[in-house]
Amino acid sequence: MTLMVHNTLSGKLEEFVPINENEVGMYVCGINTYDDSHMGHAKAAVTFDVIRRHIEKKGYKVKYAINFTDIEDHCIERAIELDIPLKELADKYIDEYFKDMGALGVRKADIYPIASEHMAEIIQAIEKLIGNGFAYESGGDVYFAVDKVENYGQLSNRKLEDMQAGARIDVDDKKRNPMDFTLWKAKKEGEPFWESPWSEGRPGWHIECSVMSMKYLGETFDVHGGGTELVFPHHENEILQSEALTGKPFVKYWLHGGLMNVGDDKMSKSLCNFFTIKDALKQYDPLVIRFFLLNTQYKKIIDFNDKALDEASRSLERLQNTLDNVRGMVDRSVDASDDGFADVAKKAIENFDAAMDNDFNTRDAIASIFDFSKDVNKYLEGEKSSRESIEAIIRAFEEFNDRLTIFRDAKSLDGGLTDQQIQVMIELRQDARAKKDFELADQIRDKLKDMGVVLEDTADGVKWKLA
């Protein structure tokens, strides 16, 4: 099966063929380190977490980098406001980022480059661009000259002429062309700064991503991801700079995720309509949040609201119930001869992978789990189940979970209750039921429930599971 990905560069679905046979380089734009991450960041992090896992599943070793930008306007503003060094601010929010994403089950990247720690490389890159004639110094600032390149707008399909025609940007008289963008910016009074050949100042917005991504992943690498709002100008400009720097193609596959909305607006800091991950975690199980995020293909916009989260919670519960029931069957299954259900489980994994191969269609992959779940439930209602099949089902769920992380781990008995004791309680309750002493029967059931054991009366006996 081949992995197909939607590449923003071509606007098409393309077969995923990495530059190197074994290793895939992947870079995703992370956060600016001045505030808690919100649910939009969570969507991006979870999206690329799952994309990374699937690429790994295809047999590639993924070298995954996520950057932290700690030197842009918001950071500076906040640092001045709090009267602390940029570094301290960055450390705090990087720490919070790891806590939040960790809580959401996002696997760590391999590298987390930080902009301020790459100043020497950034300055070198700018010097090289000036030397190449792609950039010019002007009053302490350095700008990238967009009319020096031929392929302006290749990612975002823009033409320089159109941009200028419809431009409503303030024309900065330091720029030769209004679309030129900043590589180095001279400091304003009171701002943190770094020494450079041009002025005391700091890098422009885009250059750090070019420098850091190429430093760790090479001059041409496979995957660059981010939210759609970054296509222009950020990613567009990254391409221009990087290719002007190396003369080589910068990135093979550009992957952009849809944003998160709140009602009719996108969730964003500037609109002040964001929910932080911490807020969301107070209200919802992290697994529910992941399920919610993954129940839509990543390029789509998701609306964040309670109704949707509650629905996600109910939906996920259906799957979790199946898994819990299967887990409860491990000790009750028999060594029956092969009943063929292991093949159903195998097929389910194939369906799942096929969905993921189609541009990481997690929503379709989840639908395949629902299909499988229904088959499993039917199977469980049968006369008896073979150990081999039960184990195959559990393995299938574990596989899904390795890829998506949406299910709880198997719980184990704690609180001193043993399997035998539960059996005794169940028998007591069954006696009570036989005598139509439903009051006692319900008391026993409630008591067990308090201890975390849920009883279910089914056609083939009483089953219990941990709540």
Next chain:
RNA sequence: GCCGAGGUAACAUAGCGGCUAUGUGGGGGCCUGCAGAGCCUCAAACGGGAGUUCAAAUCUCCCCCUCGGCCCCA
């Protein structure tokens, strides 16, 4: 204005030439002392209009609407 992503049953989402989808919700049934879970089943759909085709939710054209980008933003 220019670029991009979309408009699918009550809602949320897949599908993207023939197989009528997944979940939540709703109706009915099975199981049941009650509860829970599950199973079976029913109702319900492709923004509008032309066209291509034996066949279109899927392709082409036109129109309408929504969202995103063009200062910062995952």
